[in-house]
Amino acid sequence: MKRRSVRWMGALAVASTLAVTGCAAGATVTAPTPTHSAETFASADVMFAMMMIPHHEQAVAMSDVLLSKEDIDVRIRELAEGVRAAQQPEIELMESWLDEWGMDEFGDMGRMTPGPGMMMSEMDMSVLEDASGTDAERVFLEEMIVHHEGAIQMSQALLEAGSNPGSRDLAEEIIVDQTDEIALMRDLLTEY
DSSP, X not given: OOHHHHHHHHHHHHHHHHHHTTOSTTOEEEEOOSSSOOEEEEHHHHHHHHHHHHHHHHHHHHHHHHHTSSSOOHHHHHHHHHHHHHHHHHHHHHHHHHHHTTXXXXXXXXXXXXOTTSSOOHHHXXXXXXXXXXXXXXXXXXXXXXXXXXXXXXXXXXXXXXXXXXXXXXXXXXXXXXXXXXXXXXXXXXXX
């Protein structure tokens, strides 16, 4: 079975659980955890984490692909290193939220693939993997801009419906940081 199908089934299972537990339709739930005080969250907070984790994982993978290549402009290499350094800890943070909120039971199946246009397709990832030199730099910049725009869109949606202070703070940070990185990447693209 394809990974995407497994994730879709996982998303359906999660959506069903959220509906049954009263977390659907923006309801707010308080989940006591053994090591933390009660944490308030809404279905939007859960969905944000479930979609942003694979989104961030792909940004890290894109950065790893670029960083594995030779003859890459130092500015673009530093950008890729920065993406990886920022987003890997955010992945771990969001995974800890899902654990605290009782959503860890779904494992990888509890992760949702963001909508079309928010992530690189397998074909686009192959193009990046096969490219070298300035072609690899250009593809990375173009695709990461689109990728960041997707993260900003998901973060804005969270700010409209989420209630968890941690997820709201992270969404605000993503918007600021990735907007700045988009501006930098657009400037770099003018050289190609």
